[in-house]
Amino acid sequence: MVNKIEHIGIAVKNMDDANVLFEKMLGVPSYKMEAVESEGVLTSFFQTGNNKIELLVATNPESPIAKFLEKKGEGIHHIAFDVDDIEAEIVRLKNEGFVLINEVPKKGADNKLVVFLHPKNTNGVLVELCQEIK
Numbered sequence: 001m002v003n004k005i006e007h008i009g010i011a012v013k014n015m016d017d018a019n020v021l022f023e024k025m026l027g028v029p030s031y032k033m034e035a036v037e038s039e040g041v042l043t044s045f046f047q048t049g050n051n052k053i054e055l056l057v058a059t060n061p062e063s064p065i066a067k068f069l070e071k072k073g074e075g076i077h078h079i080a081f082d083v084d085d086i087e088a089e090i091v092r093l094k095n096e097g098f099v100l101i102n103e104v105p106k107k108g109a110d111n112k113l114v115v116f117l118h119p120k121n122t123n124g125v126l127v128e129l130c131q132e133i134k
């Protein structure tokens with residue numbers, strides 16, 4: 001089952017500047033920063049009520065965030081949904097004809113297993129599914 005939005009991912013060029021801006025905007029500081037080498041990103045998380053924002057900067061030129069910033073500039077990069085059973089969702093979505101970028105869940109940030117749906121089949125929106133690692 002697909003549950004609530006787990007986070008919204010926002011691509012930024014400079015993490016220090018973005019952290020200051022989002023802290024000012026949301027009135028809370030980043031609660032965690034975490035690098036995910038496999039994705040070539042450094043993340044910073046903000047929680048407001050039930051909502052979670054993930055800021056992402058590229059840590060190498062091959063990172064999806066580096067390419068996104070080059071093509072589209074800063075802004076919303078992906079929407080992530082929480083799921084109970086990521087393996088079951090992979091099967092269900094494949095059967096529905098969605099294209100998964102990775103079919104084997106990988107370790108994301110903030111203690112999650114993640115997979116991505118290709119934006120070409122989702123009205124141009126990069127969708128991440130994530131399941132908490134227990």
Ligand SMILES: CC[C@@H](C(=O)O)C(=O)SCCNC(=O)CCNC(=O)[C@H](O)C(C)(C)COP(=O)(O)OP(=O)(O)OC[C@H]1O[C@@H](n2cnc3c(N)ncnc32)[C@H](O)[C@@H]1OP(=O)(O)O
Binds near residue numbers: 009036064080112124
């Ligand atoms: C920190 C870990 C994790 C978490 O725990 O939360 C994360 O959030 S990691 C976030 C970064 N990782 C990823 O985004 C992984 C999934 N993404 C990819 O594998 C790639 O970015 C991609 C979506 C397959 C695109 O890669 P590629 O084909 O090499 O790049 P192009 O620049 O050539 O793009 C092709 C096509 O796709 C459009 N695109 C790219 N990114 C996005 C996006 N975020 N949202 C919407 N559309 C996107 C791009 O514009 C191109 O379209 P066309 O120009 O029309 O062909």
Ligand SMILES: [Co+2]
Binds near residue numbers: 009078128
């Ligand atoms: Co994410």
